[in-house]
Amino acid sequence: MKIVLKLIAFVVVMLSISACSEEQAEVAVPQPVALSEEAVGHYCNMTVLEHTGPKAQIFLANNPHPIWFSQVRDAIAYIRSPEELSEAVVVYVNDMGKAKNWDFPEEDTWIDASHAWFVIGSRKTGGMGTPEVIPFGTEAVANAFADENGGTVVQLAEIPDAYVLGPTGLDDDPANLITGAIQ
Secondary structure (H helix, E strand, O other): OHHHHHHHHHHHHHHHHHHHHHHHHHHOOOOOOOOOOOOEEOOOOOEHHHOOOOOEEEEEOOOOOOEEEOOHHHHHHHHHOOOOOOOEEEEEEEOOOOOOOOOOOOHHHEEEHHHOEEEEOOOEEOOOOOEOOEEEOOHHHHHHHHHHHOOEEEEHHHOOHHHHHOOOOOOOOHHHOEOOOOO
């Protein structure tokens, strides 16, 4: 009987320890990191600072360093791609309504993508010169941008997979696009 009680006590202690460590892992959401010369775009392998417009950084589980993206569209493609198996803890994007400089958004403009409003299908392109998913901190500012530049205002879950995972530039009329790439 004593062995059974000791075994039950041991199991209870181990479950308690396990539950505590799981709760701590869920609470630790990293803060956005300042962009630097060392930030290299995940897909393009180019220095992120060489590209204009909104950018993104993704923190993966068990990795203290962000993965950088020269365009927000690419970051959303990353989290939607079935080939990318790592769990994203948080995705940060530049709030372009708060940015004073469209080409190079300031460090205090990072916001959690899950709380952002996005404009898709506008005439304004991203840093790689392709269609962009342009993030804003408020719906009102996103609507004002869409009124001026065209496009549709959506939240993260409403962005169509085809918009971020599909091909770009095949049917676009270059005369109507406003490029964000440094020439």
